[in-house]
Amino acid sequence: MERPVDLCAEVVDHLPVGVFALDADDVVRVWNRRAALLTGWSAQRVLGTRLADAPLDGPTIARVVDELRGGRPFTGRFPALDAAGPTLYFRVVPGAGPDAAVVGVLQDVVDSRAGDEAFALLDALWESAPVGLAYFDTALRYRRVNGAVLDIDGGTADQRLGHTLEEVHGAVGATIADGLRAVLADGRPRPSVPVRGRLWHGAGPPQEWRMSMYPVHAPDGELTGCGVVIVDVTAAERDRRELARVAAQRELALNRYQSLVEATSAAVWVREVDGSAQRDAPALRAITGQTVLQMRGWGFLDAVHPDHRDASRAAWTSAVAAEPAVLFTHVHRLRTAAGDHRWFRTRAAPVRSEGRVVQWVGTETDIDDAVRARDRLDLLARATLALGTATEPDGELVALADVLVPEFADVCRVYLVDPQRPGARGVTGRRALSRTAPGLPESPAADARFLFDARHPVARCVRDAAAVLEDVPAALAAAPEVERWADGARAHSVLVAPVHARGVVVAALLFLGAGDRPRYTGDDLALVTEIGARASAAVEKATEYQQSRQVAVALQSAMLTEPPEVPGLEIRARYLPAAVNLAVGGDWYDAFDLPGGGLAVGVGDVEGHDLPAAATMGQLRSMLRALADGAHPPSAAVAALDRVATRLGVTRFTTLVHGHVAPRADGGAVFRWSNAGHPQPVLVPADGEPAFLSGDVGIVLGVAPDAPRGDSEVVLPPGATLLLYTDGLVERRRDPDDRAGADLLALVRTHAHRPLGEFCDHLVRDTAADTDDDIVVLAVRVS
Structure with missing residues (x-):
């Protein structure tokens, strides 16, 4: 049977967030699998290095060091070293001693809530373990104890921390200290050492314990202290069977901790060993709107978006068939009870009994807002890059439209606006281009020139020099054939953003959403406002370039x-x-x-x-x-x-x-x-x-x-x-x-x-x- 400390280490290594710990000299002592995966740096590369020398973002590390010296918990963000990697969220808190002076968590910014959960669960794991846990430095001074030690022996943590065993427990403390000195001397653990006596300088009740003592080493092999796992076996009825039962309960509790850490969310479900659903999942049904019968078996996959359904089934069946079973994570879109589709992240952890998987516990977490925010940032970056590739104003807008369709819009149109006459409420100009997403029927042909009355969103955008968001209005359906096209395409929302040059609106960018694309929101309005501003800067720059180029060609010809x-x-x-x-x-x-x-x-x-x-x-x-x-x-x-x-x-x-x-x-x-x-x-x-x-x-x-x-x-x-x-x-x-x-x-x-x-x-x-x-x-x- 694994020792409790080994089980704790295994749980930490399987946490879904990066976990790290630093000693009093800012040397990295803990670096779990998720931390290595998020940053791209293995534990072998990072462990034993000083924080200031670690291969992480330099300015952020400098700020971290300053904050740590102040002894305050804090949070922040920094980019991963891999250019294609995510932006990482971190949180650090002071530790309980020189060998764990700082404990921290890393994770993707789209899952920043996991940091708070992981810290709470780590502390809960230490404090609620059904055995006593204590850690001593090489001078055999208390550095950390959990609540079980206080329940077993009495007293408080403050009465222990910084004091030796002899100072706290008298003669019995000296006996325990002798055992720890032997561990420090030869580096060998002492499992299940029986100890009897009265603690608190002989004033406590007669007790009997089983103590497992083990050395604690740094990655470079340096001995940094001793750990003790304490089990109270005072009562005579705590015979070998009771000890086995307590150990089994401890293992089950730790497995539950692991399952909860790796699969914590609002919608929890339980599935069978083969991956099918035989038990009701009310929280998940509340999301998808399915009945119990519709969800049973493999029916839960019917709620997955058709574009993702085959991939989700393949990923899930592969996970349940894998040996050994590991944490499963998958991202897809689910049809909600309201009829739209939103992005969800599935997480599932295997639950084991006697070494074999007996069921899966999982969750569905709504990450639609985070995914769409990340997609908007990515789209803005690619749109900015596209705007910088052309050297003519019209070419800038063509390149922009090619990026935005179909990633952001099903239809993108660019309207070049005529100079506005004083008092005019309508808008005239030339339709420069139109892009339609593949699979969507082309809109009916229209004249190159356009005239929009004051109600049209393009006219309002030009008149107010501000972006416009609304449902598809009747003004867009200026002719029966256009109205029929909009109905057939299931067009539902429209965005219009102005493009300025020298303080005047010179163009309008119209984006149309259709089909099962989510309706545009205020966040999308902010995005197109920024895209319009960047397009304005690009058009200004391209205009200046054209003027500069004309001067340059004249200079070259003359000289x-x-x-x-x-x-x-x-x-x-x-x-x-x-x-x-x-x-x-x-x-x-x-x-x-x-x-x-x-x-x-x-x-x-x-x-x-x-x-x-x-x-x-x-x-x-x-x-x-x-x-x-x-x-x-x-x-x-x-x-x-x-x-x-x-x-x-x-x-x-x-x-x-x-x-x-x-x-x-x-x-x-x-x-x-x-x-x-x-x-x-x-x-x-x-x-x-x-x-x-x-x-x-x-x-x-x-x-x-x-x-x-x-x-x-x-x-x-x-x-x-x-x-x-x-x-x-x-x-x-x-x-x-x-x-x-x-x-x-x-x-x-x-x-x-x-x-x-x-x-x-x-x-x-x-x-x-x-x-x-x-x-x-x-x-x-x-x-």
Whole structure:
């Protein structure tokens, strides 16, 4: 027969909520199966770790530690580590000693009531156990006793806690202490130790006890104290048969505790070993409206929603056939006596006698409000995500409708509203789109334009700029065929939410519920109000994006012009912005004819990937064009640009390479350049290895505008290719071996034989860079 403490541990491990306990050093000492299941961290991973080091939510843990130090019970919530997991509810209370300084419960927020029930049941389990339970620390001081000890020995808990056995019980206490010291010395339990005498310093009545003494270890093996299970066997008639009967009663009581903990709810039922219903369940019948005869056998499944019935039957029959039988949990919708369907959670626990299952005790708990609240939050998250995927106002609303049907509504319509005339009570506009749930007949075709009178919910929504909830009104059935469709679809309730842009209602979202979908409620009204607000923000953002994109395209067209045609030289350029949706950024290229002959080329990089960066780039590019001429070296133009831009406050952190390409009579060319903190150009001979050009690299623009600038020069032989680029072509987030430069040369080598346009395309497409920076490539090939 199992010892009572083992049965208590088993009950704790099978509780339907996570249970944990901490010692005085904030070290986790208890972590049951449900706690491991809810958080995804096994007992082996968590036990023995300090609370501050446990793999749980950091900010919540910090608050927990502060509260624990204050010695106060408290509750809270935190997200599980698994991204797909639930939000967890916790409650903690101070414990009774250093080895159980804190006891806590974890569970899903949709079942937060289980926390209160579990704490109450755990305390009840300790206090109402039919045996005495006591716990001592290594100094053999009382740390906790239950009510049975007080019934057996008299006195109060306060007269014991913190005192030694000798101080409380005198000579008999010393005898018990000797036995516990032996347990502490060799670590072996002492079952059924007979003890006789008078407690309370010999003043109590003569008594006889059977005490089971056992060591208590931490997960790391450290001995933390002793536990004692006490049975009073004073009366002579408490012979072996009585002891067996008491033990059986104790086991049955503990089994009942387990069944109650694992299957506590308003509607309780009892079913046979094979899972069928042979006993009446009045509480369940009050929910479903079935008669006793209708529920008997397997008739209780008739109340399950048809979509869930087969799954519920399969899950239940599998549970009753499993060996060993375990706690059964299942969620489905039940038809209620009112005729609607609500979400319920079934929980059932096997009841055992002499090691075998003799019946099942279960409950049905109405969780419809919690399920629908959770679904609303999930739907709101997916609707928000859908609103962020489109970049045009109409596209935002189309994406939203695709998410909401059929999850939230059987029909979703988007009405784009005309500007309202002063004094007008009706609403006109254009019907943008309509989505109908699969299996529902399409509503009769209607004109693209609409006109709703003042009674229509869309008109009221637009007029009041507020969401509307009501039963399907006659105003929705504007024609006989529409009315027939609404009747056939069993449409029952409607929601309308406004969409604003710049303080004006520009659209209305209409949601229609039909069939056995629950009627919309005030909670659904709050949901569509929030969806409408988020749609409004998305429409505003999309409108701003469209305006920004138009500006960006104009900037790009004006600033990134095609290179000129130069005899003896072939010039190609490519530009790939980091902000793809804006199609412009802070990098640029330029190639233009110089006054007096020759070609000016350059690339630059202004910090940032936005419209301000693009504007700065445009100013610098225009200034450089004005300052460059063939009579002066490139460094003169770069120095002048630095001084002028700094004085005007134009520069941000900017690097550039600016140079002149001058054709030679022998068919080659000379490239002379000045570098302001930019990556060095690459030279690719016609039949040679590509290499970075060496030369002077000055400081970036805007730092020291009066610092001298230098020039470098190289001959470009016939067939050679000169490559200028920005750092977006080579940058990597991680490059511990500094391989970016070597990899760029290898990429150039691979594609150098291609026509110049294809060469540039492959550089941009095949680069190993991964920083999502702007990429500019400017290549000049000598004929």
